Amino acid sequence: MNSIRFHFASYLLLFFSVLAFGQHKNTVTATVLAEENSVVISQEITYTNETNTTLNEIYFNDWSHGFSGKNTPLAKRFAEEFHRHFHLALKKKRGNTAIESFTLNDIEVNWERLEDQVDIIKVKLNTPLKANEHIKFQLNYTVKLPSDEFTRYGYRNNGDFSLRFWYITPAAYRNGWKLYSNKNLDDLYTEQAAHTINIIYPKKYTLISSADTTVESEEGFAKLKATDVKEITILLRQNSEFKTFQTDKVNITTNLDAFGMDEKMQAIAVDKVVQFIHEKLGEFPRKEMLISRIDNKKNPVYGLGQLPSFIRPFTDDFQFEIKLLKAVLTKNLEESMWMDTRTEKWISDALETYMLMVYAETYYPNMKLTGGLSKIWGVRSYEFAKLEFNDQYPFLYMLMARKNIDQPLNTPKDSLTKFNNNIANKYKAGVGLKYLKSYFDEQIIDDFVKEFYTNNRLQKSTRKDFEELLKSKATKDIDWYFNNYVDSRKRIDYKIKSVEKTADSLQVTIKNKYDGNFPISLFGIKNDSVVSKYWVTDIGEKKTVTIPREGIDRLVLNYDKIIPEFNQRDNWKSLNGFFANNKKLRFTFFKDAENPHYNQIFFVPVARFNLYDGFTPGMRLYNKVFLTKRLLYDFKPSYGLRSKQLVGSGSISYRHDIESTNSDLYFVRFTAGGNYFNYAEDLAYTRLVPKVTFGFRDPDFRSNQKEFIDFRYVIVQREQAEIPDETIANEPNYSVFNARYVYSNPDPIRHLTWFTDFQLSKRFSKVSFNLNYRKLFQDNRQLNVRFFFGKFLFNDTNSDFFSFALDRPTDYLFDYNYYGRSEDTGLFSQQLIVAEGGFKSKLENPFSNNWMGTINGSYSIWRWIEAYGDMGMLKNDGRNTRFVYDSGIRLNLVPDFFELYFPVYSNNGWEIAQPGFDQRIRFIVTLSPKTLTKLFTRKWF
Numbered sequence: 001m002n003s004i005r006f007h008f009a010s011y012l013l014l015f016f017s018v019l020a021f022g023q024h025k026n027t028v029t030a031t032v033l034a035e036e037n038s039v040v041i042s043q044e045i046t047y048t049n050e051t052n053t054t055l056n057e058i059y060f061n062d063w064s065h066g067f068s069g070k071n072t073p074l075a076k077r078f079a080e081e082f083h084r085h086f087h088l089a090l091k092k093k094r095g096n097t098a099i100e101s102f103t104l105n106d107i108e109v110n111w112e113r114l115e116d117q118v119d120i121i122k123v124k125l126n127t128p129l130k131a132n133e134h135i136k137f138q139l140n141y142t143v144k145l146p147s148d149e150f151t152r153y154g155y156r157n158n159g160d161f162s163l164r165f166w167y168i169t170p171a172a173y174r175n176g177w178k179l180y181s182n183k184n185l186d187d188l189y190t191e192q193a194a195h196t197i198n199i200i201y202p203k204k205y206t207l208i209s210s211a212d213t214t215v216e217s218e219e220g221f222a223k224l225k226a227t228d229v230k231e232i233t234i235l236l237r238q239n240s241e242f243k244t245f246q247t248d249k250v251n252i253t254t255n256l257d258a259f260g261m262d263e264k265m266q267a268i269a270v271d272k273v274v275q276f277i278h279e280k281l282g283e284f285p286r287k288e289m290l291i292s293r294i295d296n297k298k299n300p301v302y303g304l305g306q307l308p309s310f311i312r313p314f315t316d317d318f319q320f321e322i323k324l325l326k327a328v329l330t331k332n333l334e335e336s337m338w339m340d341t342r343t344e345k346w347i348s349d350a351l352e353t354y355m356l357m358v359y360a361e362t363y364y365p366n367m368k369l370t371g372g373l374s375k376i377w378g379v380r381s382y383e384f385a386k387l388e389f390n391d392q393y394p395f396l397y398m399l400m401a402r403k404n405i406d407q408p409l410n411t412p413k414d415s416l417t418k419f420n421n422n423i424a425n426k427y428k429a430g431v432g433l434k435y436l437k438s439y440f441d442e443q444i445i446d447d448f449v450k451e452f453y454t455n456n457r458l459q460k461s462t463r464k465d466f467e468e469l470l471k472s473k474a475t476k477d478i479d480w481y482f483n484n485y486v487d488s489r490k491r492i493d494y495k496i497k498s499v500e501k502t503a504d505s506l507q508v509t510i511k512n513k514y515d516g517n518f519p520i521s522l523f524g525i526k527n528d529s530v531v532s533k534y535w536v537t538d539i540g541e542k543k544t545v546t547i548p549r550e551g552i553d554r555l556v557l558n559y560d561k562i563i564p565e566f567n568q569r570d571n572w573k574s575l576n577g578f579f580a581n582n583k584k585l586r587f588t589f590f591k592d593a594e595n596p597h598y599n600q601i602f603f604v605p606v607a608r609f610n611l612y613d614g615f616t617p618g619m620r621l622y623n624k625v626f627l628t629k630r631l632l633y634d635f636k637p638s639y640g641l642r643s644k645q646l647v648g649s650g651s652i653s654y655r656h657d658i659e660s661t662n663s664d665l666y667f668v669r670f671t672a673g674g675n676y677f678n679y680a681e682d683l684a685y686t687r688l689v690p691k692v693t694f695g696f697r698d699p700d701f702r703s704n705q706k707e708f709i710d711f712r713y714v715i716v717q718r719e720q721a722e723i724p725d726e727t728i729a730n731e732p733n734y735s736v737f738n739a740r741y742v743y744s745n746p747d748p749i750r751h752l753t754w755f756t757d758f759q760l761s762k763r764f765s766k767v768s769f770n771l772n773y774r775k776l777f778q779d780n781r782q783l784n785v786r787f788f789f790g791k792f793l794f795n796d797t798n799s800d801f802f803s804f805a806l807d808r809p810t811d812y813l814f815d816y817n818y819y820g821r822s823e824d825t826g827l828f829s830q831q832l833i834v835a836e837g838g839f840k841s842k843l844e845n846p847f848s849n850n851w852m853g854t855i856n857g858s859y860s861i862w863r864w865i866e867a868y869g870d871m872g873m874l875k876n877d878g879r880n881t882r883f884v885y886d887s888g889i890r891l892n893l894v895p896d897f898f899e900l901y902f903p904v905y906s907n908n909g910w911e912i913a914q915p916g917f918d919q920r921i922r923f924i925v926t927l928s929p930k931t932l933t934k935l936f937t938r939k940w941f
Contacts, residue, residue, distance in 0.1 A: 024045075024046060024047060024048055024170065024191045024192070024193030024194070025044075025045070025046035025193055025194045025195075025196075026043070026044075026045055026046075026167075026169065026193045026194070026195045026196070026231075027043065027044045027045075027046075027195075027196045027197075027198075028041060028042075028043045028167050028195070028196070028197045028198070028199075029041070029042045029043070029197075029198045029199075029200075030042075030167070030197060030198070030199045030200070031199075031200040031201075032161065032199065032200065032201040032202065032236065034159065034161075034201075034202050034205075036144075037144065037145045037154075037155040038142055038143060038144045038145060039142070039143045039145065039163070039166065040142050041139070041140070041141055041142070041143060041167055042138075042139070042140050043137075043138070043139045043140075043141075043167060043168065044136060044137070044138055044139075045060075045136065045137040045139070045168070045169075045170065046134055046135075046136050047129075047134060047135055047136075047137065047170055047191075048132070048133070048134040049129045049130065049131050049132060049133050049134070050131075050132075050173075050191075051131060051173050052131055053131065054128045054129065054130050054131065055125065055128065055129045055173075056124070056125055056128050056129075057122055057123060057124050057125060058122075058123050058125065058129070058170060058171075059120055059121065059122055059123070059170070059171040059177050059179055060120070060121040060123065060168050060169065060170055060171060061119065061120065061121075061165075061168065061169050061170070061171055061180075061188060061189075061190055062097050062113075062119050062120070062121050062168050063119050063165040063166075063181075063182035063188065064095050064096065064097045064119075064143045064144075064145075064146075064165070064166055064167075065095075065096055065097040065113070065118055065119045066118070066119035066181060066182035067094045067095035067096060067146040067150065067154075068094065068095065068096035068097070068118060068119075069094075069118070070086075070087050070749075070778055072118055072119065072181070072182075073116075073117060073119070073181035073182065073183055074086075074119070074181065074182050074183055074184060075087065077183040077184055077414075078150070078184070079747060079748055079749045080702055080704065080747075081418055082746075082747075082748050083748070084748045084749075084776070085149065085150070086150050087748070087749060087776060087780070088776075088780050089147065089149075089150075093146065093147040093149070094146055094147075095143065095144045095145050095146030095154060096143075096144050097141055097142070097143050097144075097168070098141060098142045098144070099111075099139065099140075099141040100140045100141055100142070101138070101139065101140045101141075102123070102137070102138075102139050103137070103138045103139075104123075104125075104126075104135060104136070104137055104138075105135075105136065106138070107126075109123050109124070109125075109126070109137070110123070110124045111123045111124075114179070117179060117181045119181050119182050120171065120179050120181060121168070123137075139168060141168070143166060143167070145161065145163075145166070148162055150184070151184050151298075152294045152297060152298055153165070153166075153294070158238070159238060160205075160235075160236060160237050160238060161205075161234075161235070161236040162233075162235050162236075162292075162294060163233065163234040163235070163236075164186075164231070164233045164234075165182065165186075165188050165231060166231075166234075167231070169188070169190040169191075169193075169230070169231060170190055170191050170193075171189065171190060172189045172190055172191055172340075173191075174340065174460075174462075178340065178342075180341070180342050180414075183414050185342070185413050185414060185421070186298065187341035187342050187345065187413055188230055188231065188341065189340065189341045189342060190230050190231070192228045192229060192230060192338060192458075193228075193229070193230075194225075194226075194227045194228070195211075195224075195225065195226045195227075195229060195231065195232050196223070196224070196225050197211070197223070197224040197225075197232050197234070198221070198222075198223050198224075199221070199222050199223075199224065199234065200220060200221050201220050201222075201236055202220055203218075203219070203220040204238055205220075205236040205237060205238060206236070206237050206238075206240040206242075207222050207234065207235070207236060208234070208235040208236075208237065208240060208242050208253060208290065208292075209222075209224050209232055209233060209234045209235070209290065210226065210229070210232055210233040210234075210288070210289070210290040211224035211225055211226045211232050211288070212225055212226045212227060212286055212287065212288055213225045213226075226286070228285070228286075228458055229286075229335060230335075233290060235290075235292060240255075241255040242254065242255045242292075243255070243263065243266070245266065245267050245270040245271070247270065247271050247274045247275075249274050249275070249278045249283075249284055250274055250284040250286070250287055250288070250289050251287060251288050251289065252270050252274070252289050252291060252324075252328065253288070253289070253290050253291070254270075254290075254291040254292065254324070254327075255292055255293055256291060256292075256293060256296055256320070256323055256324060256327070257293070257296075257320075257323075258316075258320055259316040259319055259320060260316045261316050261317065261320055265317065266320065269317060269320050269321050269324065270324065272321065272363075273321055273324050273325045273328060274328070276325070276359055276362070276363075277325075277328060277329065277332065277355070280355060280358065280446070280449065280450060281332070281351075281355070281449070281450060281453045281454075282450060282453050282454040282457065283454075283457065284332060284336075285332065285335040285336040285457060285458055286335065289328065289331055289332070290331075291324065291327045291328060291331060295327045295330065295331065296323055296326075296327055299326065299327070299330055299422075300323075301322050301323055301326055302396070302422070302423055312371075313370055313371030313372045313373040313374075314367075314371040314372070315371075315372075318364060318367065318371075321359075321363075322356070322359075322360075325355075325356065325359055326352070326356060329351075329352045329355055329356070330352060333348040333351060333352055334348070336453065336456075336457045336458060337453075337456060337457075337461065338456075338458070338459060338460045338461060339460075339461055339462060339463075340462070341413075342412050342413045342414060343410070343412045343413075344410075344462065344463050345413050346409040346410060346425060346429045346486070347429075347463065347466050349425065349426040349429040349430070350409075350429035350430050350432060350433050351430075351433075351449060351452075351453070352426070352430070353393060353426050353427055353429060353430020353431070353433075354430040354433040354434060354445075354449065355449075356430070357390045357393060357430060357434060358446075360389050360390050361390065364389065367388070367389040368385065368386070368387065368388060368389060369384065369385075369387040369388065369389050369391055369392050370384065370385050370387070373385065374386070382588070382592050382593070383592045383593040383594065383595045384592055384593040384626070387593060391561070392427075393427040393430055393431050393434075394427070394431050394561070394562075394564040395593075395626075395627070396423050396424055396427050397423075397424045397425075397427045397428040397431060397564055398564060398566070398627055399419075399424065399626070399627060399628075400417075400419060400420060400424040401489075401491070401564075401566060402566070402627045402628040402629075403628055404657040404658075404659065404666055404667060405417065405420075405697075405701055406420065406424060406425075406428075406489050407420050407425065407489060407701055408486065408487055408488055408489050409425055409428060409429055409432075409485070409486045409487070410463075410486055410487050411425070414702075415700065415701075415702060416701075416702070417701050417702055417940070418940045419940040420701075428564065431562075431564050432481065432485050432486070433445055433449070434562055435481075435485075435562060435563055435564070436470075436474075436478065436481060438521070438560070438562045438563075439476065439478075439519055439535060440474065440475055440476065442475070444473050444474065444475065447473065448469065448470055448473045451469065451473075452465070452466060452469050452470075455469070467482060476519075476537075477537075480516075480517050480518055480519070484516045484517060484518060485518070488516075489659060490514060490515065490516030490518075490659070491513075491514040491516055491566040491659060492514075492516060492518045492520075492563060492564060492565045492566060493512075493513040493514050493565055493566040493567050494510050494511065494512055494513065494520045494539065494557050494558075494565070494571070495510070495511050495513060495557070495570040495571065496508060496509070496510060496511075496555055496557060496570075496571070496572070496573040497509045497510065497511040497542060499555060499573055499575065501549070501575065502549070503549075504548065504549055505546050505547065505548055505549055506546065506547050506548075506549050506552065506555070506575075507544055507545075507546050508522065508544065508545050508546075508547060508555060509542055509543070509544045510522070510536055510539055510542060510543055510544075510545070510557070511539075511541070511542045512539045512540060512541055512542060512543075513566075513567075514566075514659070517538065517539070517540075518563075519535050519536065519537045520535070520536050520539070520557055520558060520563065520565075521533060521534070521535055521536075521557065521558055521559070521560070521562075521563065522534045522535070522536055522545070522547070522555065522556075522557055523555070523556045523557075523559035523560075524547065524550060524552035524554075524555060525552065525553065525554040525555070525556055525559065526550075526551050526552055526553050526554070527553070530559065531550050531551065531552055532547065532548070532550055532552070533559075534547055552575060553574065553575050553576055554572060554573070554574050554575060554576075555572065555573045555575070556571055556572040556573075557571040557572070558571055559571075568594075568596040569594070569596040570596075571596060572596070572597070583597060583598055583599045584598055584599070585598070585599050585601060586598040586599070586600050586601070587601050587602075587603060588600060588601070588602050588603075589602070589603060589604065590602060590604050591604075591624065591625060591626060592625060592626070593625060593626055593627075594625040594626070594627060594629075599623075600623060600625065601621060601622075601623060602620075602621070602622055602623065602624070602625075603619055603620065603621050603622075604619070604620050605617065605618070605619060605620070606618050606619065606620045606636055606638070607638075608638070609819065610677065610678070610818070610819050610820065610821075611819060611820035611823065611828050612640075612642065612643060612677075612678035612679065612680060612681055612682075612683075612820075612822075613640030613641075613642055613643045613645070613647055613677055613678050614640055614641045614642025614643065615641050615642070616638045616639065616640045616641065616647060617638060617639060617641070618636050618637055618638025618639060618648055619636070619637060619638075620634065620635070620636045621633075621634075621635045621636075621637075622634040622635070628655075630654055630655050630656070630657075631652075631653075631654050632652070632653050632654075632655075633650070633651070633652040633653075634650065634651050634652075635648070635649075635650035635651075636648045636649050636650065640677075640678065643678050643682070643684075645678070645684065647675075647676050647677045647678070647684070648675065648676060648677075649673070649674065649675035649676070649677075650673065650674060650675075651671060651672065651673030651674075652671070652672055652673075653669055653670065653671040653672075653673075654669070654670045654671075655667055655668070655669040655670075656668045656669070656670075662699075664696045664697065664698070664699065664707075665694060665695070665696055666695055666696065666697045667693075667694075667695040668692070668693070668694055668695070669692070669693045669695070670691075670692055671689075671690070671691045671692075671693070672688075672689070672690045672691075673688075673689050673691070674686070674687055674688040674689065675687050675814070679718065679814075679821055679822060680721075680821075680822040681822075682721075683718065683719045683720070683721060684718075684719050685716060685717065685718045685719070685814065686716070686717045686718075687714065687715065687716050687814050688714075688715040689712055689713070689714050689715070690712065690713055691710060691711065691712035691713075692710070692711045692712070693708060693709070693710050693711075694708065694709040694710075695707075695708055696708070696709075703745075704744075704745055704746050704747055705743075705744070705745040706743075706744045706745075707741070707742065707743050707744070708740075708741070708742040708744075709739075709740070709741050709742075710738070710739065710740045710742070711738075711739050712737075712738050713735065713736070713737050713738070714735065714736045714737075714738060714813050714814075715735045716733065716734055716735070716736075716812070716813070716814065717732070717733045718732045718733065719732075720732050731763060731797065731801075734761055734762070734763070734812075735761060735762070736759050736760070736761045736812075736813060737759070737760045737761070738757070738758070738759050738813065739757070739758045740755055740756070740757045740758070741755060741756050742754075742755040743755065748776065749775070749776045750773075750774070750775055750776075751772070751773065751774035751775075752771075752772070752773050752774075753771075753772045754769070754770060754771040754772065755769075755770050756768070756769050756770075757769075757770070761802075763795075763796045763797045763802070764792060764794060764795045764796060764797055764802050765792070765793040765794050765795075766790060766791065766792045766793060766795075766802075766804075767790070767791055767793065768788065768789065768790035768791070768804075768836075769787075769788070769789050769790075770786075770787070770788050770835075771785075771786065771787045771788075772784075772785075772786050773785045773786070780860075781859065781860035782858075782859070782860045782866070782892075783857070783858075783859050783860075784856075784857060784858040784859075784866070784868075785855070785856070785857050786834065786838055786855070786856040786857070787853075787854070787855050787856075788836060788837060788838060788852070788853065788854050788856075788872075789851075789852070789853040789854075790804045790836065790848075790851065790852050790853075791850075791851040792849065792850055792851065795849050795850070795877075797849070800847035800849065803847040803848055803849045804836050804837065804847065804848040804849075804851075804852040804874070805836050805837055805846055805847055805848075806836070806837035806839040806843055806846035806847075806848075806852075806854070806872070806874070806884060807832075807837060807838075807839040807840065807841065807842055807843070807846055808829075808832075808833075808842075808846070809833070809835050809836045811833075816833045816835065817833075818831060818833070819831055825919070826919075830919065830920075830921060830922050830923060831922075831923060831924075831925070832899075832901060832922040832923060832924050833924070834856070834924070836852070836854075837852060837854045837870075837872060837874075838854055838856040838870060839854070839856075839870045839872075839884070839886055840868065840870065840886055840888060840901040840903055840922045841870075841886035841888070841903045841906040841907075841908060841911060841920070842908075842920070843884055843886070843906065843907050843908060844907075845876075845882075847876070848874040848875060848876055849876050849877055850874075850875040850876055850877050851874070851875050852872065852873070852874040852875070853872055853873050853874075854870060854871065854872030854873075854874075854884075855870070855871055855872065856868070856869075856870045857869055857870075858890050858892070861889075864891060864892045864893055865889065865890075865891060865892075866889070866890040866891075866892050867887070867888075867889060867890070868887065868888055868889070868890040868901065869885070869886070869887040869888075870884075870885060870886050870887070871883070871884065871885040871886075872884050872885075884907055885906060885907060886903060886905070886906030886907065886908075887903075887904050887905050887906065888901055888902050888903040888904040888905075888906075888911075888912075889901075889902045889904065890902075897924070897925075897926040898924065898925055898926065899923065899924040900921065900922070900923050900924075901921065901922040901923070902921055903920050903921075903922075
C-alpha cells in the first residue's frame with residue numbers, strides 16, 4: 001500500500017509543482033514508514049551557480065547521516081559535553097542515510113562522503129558549472145530517523161515524529177564552500193530555496209509544518225510549499241495540541257505551554273508580541289510561523305522560569321510572553337538574516353537579546369529577576385532579589401568572565417563552550433548594543449536595529465554590512481566596540497584612583513586596570529540622586545578629567561550598571577572624607593549576589609563526619625558570591641560531638657587570571673590553608689599548607705584538557721598517645737615539600753589523567769608517577785587501566801608510615817577524605833581510595849620502603865558490572881622483590897563516586913570462599929556536594 005501511494009505521489013509531482021521564486025529549487029516526495037522509523041525520499045534539486053567562479057564540484061548537507069556512527073562530528077560533540085547517551089545507545093536508535101541513486105540528467109554522478117565529515121557529500125561534476133548556469137540533480141535515498149532523545153528531532157517513543165534537517169540540501173558557497181557538519185547547533189548553512197514537499201504518511205497523524213502553504217488530502221497525502229527558506233520542518237502528531245493564532249502580521253502555530261491562560265488571553269499575548277516585533281524590527285519574513293515546545297526546550301528562557309510550576313515566581317502572562325517572544329525572535333531572525341550561521345551568529349544573538357531587554361523595559365519595567373519571590377520575607381533582603389529582570393544578561397556573561405573562560409563574540413559557534421554558546425555570548429552580544437545605546441544618549445541603536453533588519457531581510461548579508469551601517473549611524477568613534485568588545489575578551493574594569501577638589505570643580509583621576517580601551521560613564525551623585533553624567537574615553541593607563549562640582553557628594557563609575565564591568569567594588573569615591581569610603585560589614589545567611597558597597601560575609605551551617613570526631617556540625621564563614629572573586633576566604637569552625645573538641649578548617653586564596661589568548665597559562669593561585677581534626681581516638685593533628693598553583697588550559701576552550709603545576713609545603717603536627725605508637729614516636733611532627741605536575745583530559749569516551757609527584761622531607765625523599773586511562777568501546781564495554789610507580793630517593797625512616805602502600809595509603813599528607821583513617825578492621829577500614837598501589841585485597845606486608853610498581857585494570861562484563869584485576873612488584877630494603885596480585889568483581893555504579901569491589905582471588909587464595917568475606921568488600925563513596933556537582937556542571941564549562 002505504501003509503495004502504491006509513493007508511486008502515485010511521484011506521478012502527481014509534476015501536476016502539483018508550480019514555478020517558485022528564487023533560483024534554487026528543492027522538490028521532495030517523501031513516504032513516512034512509521035513502523036520502521038524511516039522516510040523514503042525521491043528528490044530533485046535545481047542548483048544555480050550564484051558565485052562569480054566556475055564550480056567543478058558541489059557539496060551537499062546530509063545532516064541525517066551525522067547520527068550514523070560513534071565517530072561523526074555530532075558524536076564527538078556529545079562526547080565533549082559528557083553526554084554518554086549517544087555512544088551507549090542501541091544502533092536502531094541512531095539514524096543514517098542510505099543513498100540508492102544520485103544522478104545528474106539521468107547519469108550517475110561520482111559522489112563521496114568527506115572522511116572527517118560523513119554528513120557532507122561531495123559531488124564531482126563531469127562538466128564545470130559556470131556562473132549563473134543551473135543543473136538538476138535527482139536523488140533516491142532512505143533516511144533512518146534517530147531517536148529524538150539526542151537532539152529532540154527524530155522519532156519519539158510514543159510513535160510521533162519531529163523532522164528537521166531531514167533531507168539533503170546544497171551547502172552554502174561564500175567565497176568558498178562552507179562545510180558545516182551537524183553538531184546539534186541547529187545552524188544548517190544552506191542556500192535559501194523554493195521548497196516543495198509531497199509527503200505521504202499514515203492517516204492517524206496530524207501534520208504540522210513550517211511551510212507557507214499546505215494542501216492536505218484525507219488519504220494521508222499533503223503538499224507543502226515554502227519560498228526563500230532553508231528547509232521545511234514537519235511534525236507528525238497522533239494527538240496534536242497545536243493552535244494557530246492569526247494576526248494581521250503573521251500567523252503563529254504553536255503548542256507552547258500557556259500555563260493558566262485561556263485561548264483568548266493567549267491570542268492577546270501573541271498579538272502583543274507580534275506587534276512589538278513588527279514595530280521594532282519590521283515585516284516578518286513569511287506569513288506563517290511554527291513555534292513548538294521543541295524550540296523552547298532547545299533555546300529556553302534560562303533562569304527561574306525553568307523552576308517547577310509550584311514555585312514558579314512569575315505571572316502566567318509574563319512567562320508565556322517571554323517564552324513566545326524569544327522563540328519568535330529566534331525563528332524570525334533565523335529566516336530573515338541570511339548570514340553565516342556559524343561564524344556570524346553573534347549578530348542575530350545581539351538583536352534577539354537586545355529585543356528581549358527592550359520588551360521587558362517596555363511592558364514590565366518593575367519586574368525583578370526573582371519575580372514574585374522578591375516580595376517574600378526572608379528573600380527580599382538579599383541582593384539577588386533586588387536585581388532587575390534585565391540584570392541577568394550582564395550577570396550571566398560576567399559569570400564566565402570571572403571564571404576566565406569567556407570567549408570573543410566572533411568565535412565560531414562550534415568552538416564555544418556550551419554555556420558560552422547557549423547563554424553567555426548571546427547575552428554579551430545584546431548587552432553590547434545596550435552599552436552603545438547608553439554611550440550615544442540617543443535613539444540611534446533602536447533606529448539602527450530596525451534599519452539593519454529592514455535592509456537585510458531575506459538578503460545575503462555579512463558582518464561588514466552590520467559594521468558599516470552601525471558606524472554610519474554612530475555619533476562617536478566606536479572602533480573599540482568591534483576591536484575590543486566583539487573580537488577579543490578584554491576586560492572592562494576602571495577605578496577612581498584619586499579626586500582633587502577645588503571650589504567649583506573636581507579633578508578626577510581614573511585608572512584603567514586592564515589594557516582594553518573602553519568608554520566608561522562617570523556619575524556625580526548627591527543624596528542618592530544623579531546630578532551629572534559624563535563619558536570618559538581614551539583612558540590608557542589612567543586619565544584625569546575635570547568636571548563641575550555641582551554639590552556632588554559622591555562620584556561613581558558605571559552607576560547604572562549598564563556597562564558589563566569586571567569589578568564594580570572599587571567604582572565609587574566619597575567626597576566627605578577618608579572614612580566615608582570604608583565599606584561596612586554585612587553578614588548574610590547563605591551565598592548572595594555581590595553588593596559593591598559592603599564587605600559581605602556569608603555564613604551557613606555545615607557538617608562532616610569522621611569516626612573520631614563523630615558528627616561534626618559547624619558554621620562556614622566565607623566571602624564567595626555568585627560571581628567568582630579573586631580574593632577568597634573560607635573558614636569552617638566546627639564541634640566534634642564525639643571528640644568534644646573544637647575542630648575545623650580554613651583557607652585564604654588569591655587567584656590571578658591570565659587573559660592572553662596566546663598563552664596556555666590561564667591562572668596562578670596562591671593559597672594558605674589548614675585544618676585541625678582527630679586522626680585517631682583522642683588524638684588530633686594540625687596541618688598547615690601554603691601552596692602555589694599554575695593552571696594551564698588549551699586555547700580551544702571546548703577542549704577538556706587541563707594541566708596544573710602545584711608547589712606546596714605541608715606542615716603536620718600530631719598529638720601522641722600516652723603509650724606512643726611506634727609509627728608516631730619516631731617522628732610525630734614533620735614537614736614535606738611537594739611538587740606535582742598534573743595532566744587531565746577527562747572524557748566519557750577516552751579519559752586520560754596522569755601526574756608525576758616529588759616529595760622532599762628531612763628523613764626521606766620520593767618520586768612517583770600515576771596514570772589513569774578509561775576507554776569506552778564501540779560495543780559499549782569499558783576498559784579501565786591504571787599504572788603507578790614510586791621510588792624512594794632516600795629513606796631514613798624507621799617505620800612504614802611514609803612508605804608506599806598497596807591497598808590503603810597512610811595519607812601522611814592528610815589529602816584523602818578517610819572516614820576512619822587509623823582503622824585496621826571494621827567497616828571504615830574497608831573504605832577504598834585508589835591511590836599508590838590501588839589494590840582492593842588486603843595482603844600481608846602491603847608496604848614498600850624502596851620502590852613499587854602496580855597495574856590496576858577492569859573491563860565491562862555487563863553494563864556497570866566489571867571484572868577487575870591488579871598486579872605489581874614491590875621491593876623493601878633487605879628483602880627480595882615480591883610479585884602480588886588480586887582480582888574480583890567491580891560494581892561501577894557512578895565512576896569515581898560510588899563503587900563496590902568484591903574480591904575473588906589473590907595472593908590470599910580464593911577470598912570469596914574464606915570466612916569473613918563481608919569484611920573484605922571495599923567501597924568508594926563520595927559524600928561531598930561540591931564534588932558531586934561536577935558531574936552536572938562539567939558539560940557546561
